[in-house]
Each structure stands twice: as C-alpha cells, then as structure tokens.
Amino acid sequence: MKFSKTMKALGLTAAVALAPLMASSAQAAGTLTTAVAIDPASWDPIDTFLVDWSSAANNIYDGLTARGADMKLTPALATSWEFLDDNKRIRFKLRENVKFHNGEPFNAQAVKFTFDRLLGEEGRKGPQQSNYNSIERVEVVDDNTVDFIMKQPDPVLLTKLAGYGAMIVPPKYVQEKGDDYFNTHPVGTGPFKFVEYNPKDRLILEANPDHWGGAPKLDRLVFRFISEANTQVAELQAGRIDVATLIPFGLAPTIEKSQNLSLMSVTGPTVVSLRFNTKDGITKDVNVRKALIMGVDRDAIIKAVLLGHGKPIASFQSELSFGNDPALKPLPFDLAKAKQMLQAAKVPAGAPVRIDFRGNDATFREVAQATAGYLQALGLKPALQPHEPPVLLNDIIPNGKTGEAWHQAWGGWTFDYDNNAYLMYHSGEKWNPYYNDAKLNEMLEKQRLVYDVKEREKILQEIARYVADQALELPLYNQNTIYGVNKRVKDFDAPADRRFRYTKTSVE
Incomplete structure (x- = not known):
C-alpha cells in the first residue's frame, strides 16, 4: 500500500520547508511572540470554547x-x-x-x-x-x-x-464599560495585562508586576493569529515568532534538525477515531465492526502519516485522561482474521464503506486514504467523502446522514473521559445519532453523581471496556501536541492542552 507524502498533502513548498533561518534577534528583548491559528474575536471568558482563546487568555x-x-x-x-x-x-x-x-x-x-x-x-x-x-x-x-x-x-x-x-x-x-467593550478590552487578575488587540492580526499583553503569584520574567507577550501551518513554520524559521502551535508532521524533522529551533512533542488530549453507523449498512453488525477495526493497521498509520507523533488507543481518550484503563488494549491488526469474520457475517465482496471526514484536515485525508487501502484489502469498496467542517459537524453527523463511518476528533481540555464519553455515547446527544443503549446510558449517568475518585474511575473504565466490546468506533490514535520553539526561549513548559501560562518563561 502506498501512503501519500505529508508534504504534498499539506501543499507545502520547498521554499517554506527550506526557508533560511534568520537571527532570533528579530525579536525584542523581553518579548515573546506566539502564533495561534484562530482569532477568537472576543476575549470574554463566556464567549468561547476555542483552545486558541485560552492559549492567550490563560495569561490574562x-x-x-x-x-x-x-x-x-x-x-x-x-x-x-x-x-x-x-x-x-x-x-x-x-x-x-x-x-x-x-x-x-x-x-x-x-x-x-x-x-x-x-x-x-x-x-x-x-x-x-x-x-x-x-x-x-x-x-x-x-x-x-x-x-x-x-x-x-x-x-x-x-x-x-x-x-x-x-x-x-x-x-x-x-457593568460600566458594557459587554461589547469588554469583548475587546479584557481585564482580569492574571500575570499579564491587556495592551492592544488588532482583530485578525495580534493581541499584545504586558507583565502585571503586582500579580499575586509574582511578577512574570517576560515584559511583553504578543499573540499573532496565523491560520496556515506552513506560514507559522516560515515565521518561526525567520525568527519573527518564538513559538509555533501549528506544525505539520511532515515538517517536524526540518525543525528538529534546525540549529536555532527545538521541536517539542508531548502527549495531548486530542484523540481521533472513525465512529461507526450502528443503525444502517454492514456496520450495524458488531462483528463486522470488530473486523473493520482488526483490518486497519493503526501502528503503520501512526508511523507513516504522523511520523511517530502519536500513540495507538483502545478507547476514545488519551493516556492522560481520567478514566483511561491501561489494561485495555486495542484489537490487534490481523487482516486474515478480519477477512474470516467478514465471511462469517456474510458480508458480500465489494460491500460499500463510506467515510465522511473534515475536508480541511490534510493529515486526516492521508489517514483516510490509508484506511481506505486497508478496507480495499478486506474486499470492501471504500469511498472517501470530504465535507466542509460546519456541514459535517452541524448537519451530516447530528442528523444521521453519515455513511458507514465518520471522522471524529476530540480534545477535551479537562482530561476527563466523561467529557468525551457522555457526548459520544449517551442517547440523544448531538454526536450520537445512531446508538441507544439503556445500560450504557445508566453507566454514563451514574458516574456524574459520584465524587469518590476511585469509584468514579472504576465506572469510567467499565464504560470504556463496554464501548470497546460493542466496537462503537475504530480508535485510531492519540495525536501528540507539537510545538516549534526558538531556542532563545527558556523555561518553556509545553502544555498538553496548549493553555500557555508564561509566568516562569524568559527569552534571551
């Protein structure tokens, strides 16, 4: 099977990949500049769920x-x-x-x-x-x-x-300034104070010397809004930003080899799976779902597409998640066994398997292509259906219009399995258009009433095992959080959830 190249999939040019390194002195002393993908448009804490909001506002x-x-x-x-x-x-x-x-x-x-x-x-x-x-x-x-x-x-x-x-x-x-003003002129008690906000361009903060936790070592923070991953990498290589948060897997080796840059790859909250349509098509049969899981070599996909910056998962959560059961292992890759299971289930040769996915996700497009290759090797007829993210997330999935499988990526900054599991598996939830299981509903509801840590963890692990036994999804991988960082940055703690808190960080 052939995997497409990550560089080509992301549309990166040789000029970007090999952009010359410029002196990090392009940055002012005492100022650290971070690139994030999205301008949240409002800095009011109740207006957003975007990680990029917290990347900056966690300092305000x-x-x-x-x-x-x-x-x-x-x-x-x-x-x-x-x-x-x-x-x-x-x-x-x-x-x-x-x-x-x-x-x-x-x-x-x-x-x-x-x-x-x-x-x-x-x-x-x-x-x-x-x-x-x-x-x-x-x-x-x-x-x-x-x-x-x-x-x-x-x-x-x-x-x-x-x-x-x-x-x-x-x-x-x-109360005096009003909500609209507060959206663009935030005030908090944090280690950095608001200075300036230029929509779609940058947010500028300065140190709060009177912070209760002590004055930050930096004088100023600048957050630039750069939505293109290749542009972030180019700006990092040129010394115009200090921290890049969008690093294509294909460019990770380039940053690792750089004399002036460091690549930081840490286990993060983001997990990726193919959820199954349990109501229609061949995937309504649990044994067929298990066969599809066993027919896809997830380790090979992690190695070839993510270049090793990820881990296999047995449930829809990372190893850092509360409720993760380290004893629960993924179904093994076994193409011969998977074929036997499909034959036993009387799945005809050439049976269709449509995969709906976010069309703007270049990395997952490669993952989907690789998965389709494995499904074809099983004797099935895979079809890849890209969608604009708002269409997939607000129409195709919640209204039950998917094919046999669909792309689901989930973070969950709380690192608690409840954040994933309840929304994915409880009947009536937006992200669960097909499956209705009274036993699973009961377990999901029960753990929300329990404060005892050990008891609740036990219930969450039971949920993960039950979901795995029902094969409600093909768990693909836990994707690492990757940063590119200029070596002039000192004492940088790489947060798994991209919620920076630059209190101890300094720059040379």
Missing part, C-alpha cells in the same frame, strides 16, 4: 483553581475549598489582597458576579453556560468566602473552574 485571567502543564490542580484565586451538606454546598476561601488590572478589588462579590453572569442571560448567548449548569447559585458568606450551591453533583467542577467560562471578571468594569 485567573480562576478559583488552576492547572499547569504538569496536569496538577492547585489553588488559585481560591486558597482552599470544602464540601458541605452532603456535597450540596462547596465553600471556597478566597485569596486576599488581590486586584484586577484596573485596580478593582477581587472579592466574594466578584465571584458571585462572574457566575451570576455566566449562568444568566449573557452566559446563555455563549457556549460555556452548559458546562456549569450543575451550579444552582453562588452565595456570599463574607468578603473572602463564597458558597456554591449545587443542583446536582459535578465531579469535574474543580477542574472546570481552572479554565474558560469560569475565569473571574471585574464587576464594576464590566
């Missing part, structure tokens, strides 16, 4: 909790918390003598305002509110204490408080 805002590149959850604007009244009330003690960038004091009223706003009319306009609907209300106990009154248990809440919608915002500033 603080949450009640924090999670660093080491994946450990730590106190932030809350110094401690305790569960009261049979877990129906969570009491947070707040950090004292903290100020927002505009001088406004951080206190219990700011926390209440933040969550009243998130759970109210303004929050309803954005995508974050549903992540916090387990909270009924926030009550002020005193200036430095708040209670979260819970509608229902939420064992992932403490992690959620470390990101996105839960970032604490200044009440007076938001």
